[in-house]
Amino acid sequence: MVYFPLFGTSLWLIATLIFRAFGTNLLDVERPIVLVALFAAVPIMAIPLLPALKRIPVDKRLPGTVLIALPGMLLDIFSLIFHESVFPALDPQQITLLAAWLLWAYGIIISCGFIKKQFTPKS
Template structure:
């Protein structure tokens, strides 16, 4: 249950961030800023997941399950964010919707990837 709550908190944080500042990053003509927001997601997701796994003492064998539980609430809630894009993100243009949706897929993919163990267990 705590993993789901963490996922909702991450979703809420990202939604508020894009609602307030998305117009700065998600401009199709500003390739540098678009690229920067995609690259910046890597350390942000890393900071939001690996320390969480560590402090919650989630064993590597359970991290994939935890990653799914973290990502799934946001994925479901973002269905509504996309459907009501103009109302949820009034500062973003319709042209930025594909960039936003792409960033969401990228971020959720990164969260899910943190659930996979890096160690080679085939010894």
């Protein structure tokens, strides 16, 4: 579980760079299909998290997912406060959509910690 905060920080950095570079296209209210796809893609993007969860006991999954989400949540406080510098191309309406997407993404990450199924290794 030691690497979970590093994994979360990496996810935050990748998402921040993607929204800095492509946010005006991804968060365009004139293209609602793109917005719906962006929000629908979040559960799909959680799939890489599942192999890591398989390796930890059920009782440690929720703390693990919190350790993944927490660094990004803390860093996003500052990236959203200073959005004019971090996301200079995004207008205030797009920043609101970005904040909603971030809340949705962190919620999905943390909810993965509630998976109680015990995975058994295949031999």
